[in-house]
Amino acid sequence: MSGPVHPPPPFNARAARLLREKLDMAPGHVAYGMRVSYGLEYVSPDHVTAWEQGRAVPTSNELAALAGALWCAPHELIGAPRSLRDHRLACGLAIEDVARVTGLDVRAYQHMEETNTWTGNRRQSAHLGSVLKLGPRDFVAVTGLEDELARLLVEAVSTRWQAHIRPIAKLLSMDRHDLQEPLKAMHQEYQSLLTATLGRVGNAAASGETGRRYLEDIVDHFWSRTPGRDSGGA
Numbered sequence: 001m002s003g004p005v006h007p008p009p010p011f012n013a014r015a016a017r018l019l020r021e022k023l024d025m026a027p028g029h030v031a032y033g034m035r036v037s038y039g040l041e042y043v044s045p046d047h048v049t050a051w052e053q054g055r056a057v058p059t060s061n062e063l064a065a066l067a068g069a070l071w072c073a074p075h076e077l078i079g080a081p082r083s084l085r086d087h088r089l090a091c092g093l094a095i096e097d098v099a100r101v102t103g104l105d106v107r108a109y110q111h112m113e114e115t116n117t118w119t120g121n122r123r124q125s126a127h128l129g130s131v132l133k134l135g136p137r138d139f140v141a142v143t144g145l146e147d148e149l150a151r152l153l154v155e156a157v158s159t160r161w162q163a164h165i166r167p168i169a170k171l172l173s174m175d176r177h178d179l180q181e182p183l184k185a186m187h188q189e190y191q192s193l194l195t196a197t198l199g200r201v202g203n204a205a206a207s208g209e210t211g212r213r214y215l216e217d218i219v220d221h222f223w224s225r226t227p228g229r230d231s232g233g234a
Contacts, residue, residue, distance in 0.1 A: 009063055009089045010079030017052040019070045019077075027052075033069035040065050060089055067092070083116045084142055087132045101131040118143045126173065136172055137223050145171060146219060153218045156183050157190040174226075182225040189221075190214055 020030055027048035034043045040062065050056040051066070058066055067074045075090035088098055099109040102124045112118055120128060120143075129139045140146050149171060156164035161183040168183070169176040194211050214221070 009060060009086050010082060011051065011057045011063065012077055012079045013052050013054045016066065016070070016077050019072055020048075020052070023070065025070075030066070030069045034062070034065045038065035038068060063089065064092070081138070084113045084118060084132075085116070087134065087138065087142060088113070091132055093131070098128070098131055102127045129173075136174065136226070140172065149222070150219050153183075153186070153222050154215050157187045157215075157218070161187040178226070182222060185225060186218075186221055 020027070027045035030048045031043045031045045034040045038061075043062070043065075047056070047058075047062075048066075051058050063077055064074055067077055070077070074092045078086065078090045081087045081090050088095070095110050095113065096106055098104075099106040102109065102120060104112075104120065104124060112120070118125070118128070125139075125143050128134070128143070132138075132142075134142060140149055149168070152164050152168050152171065156168070165176050165179050165183060168174075169179055190211065193214055
């Protein structure tokens with residue numbers, strides 16, 4: 001029985017072209033390198049051109065070989081990673097590498113990657129963030145914690161934000177001091193938004209709609225105010 005069919009990783013076609021041109025290589029040179037060094041005998045200059053023009057997307061194996069032929073790291077050819085598998089490929093790691101570092105059975109980790117559902121414990125999650133070089137926002141998204149973060153943030157801006165510093169810090173493995181200003185500012189922004197809308201329009205329905213829209217984007221509001229949200233590690 002054949003294995004699961006994965007979608008191709010996000011590919012940065014422009015980066016591939018610029019890297020090739022920087023090396024003063026023609027598509028044929030790249031294709032030759034992929035054939036000789038990586039055993040992809042079928043790759044032709046037309047494949048390379050199609051990838052660069054966005055008419056086709058390389059598979060995981062092709063992307064790894066392309067990175068090798070262009071003397072770059074795989075992450076330089078990958079667009080914004082979206083899944084566990086995307087982040088692993090961006091780091092140029094094998095499934096076995098991530099499983100070993102996180103202390104998971106290879107088959108267990110592979111299942112998580114295939115379903116894009118992380119079920120590791122806190123220690124394993126910390127190791128995952130480290131080996132995949134995940135910034136806080138990517139860490140939350142990949143480990144499935146975004147819904148819980150959104151719930152805590154909604155409570156923080158609509159009640160007492162001070163009481164939610166500790167659980168949010170624990171969830172994100174962040175310093176509590178780094179959360180004080182963002183949460184305080186978001187609480188004031190949300191409350192001011194409700195007050196201003198209610199006073200201007202004069203009815204609670206309009207105020208509620210404005211507040212609802214703010215809460216729908218609560219996670220984005222949080223990351224836009226949080227220092228170090230794009231730094232590596234978790």
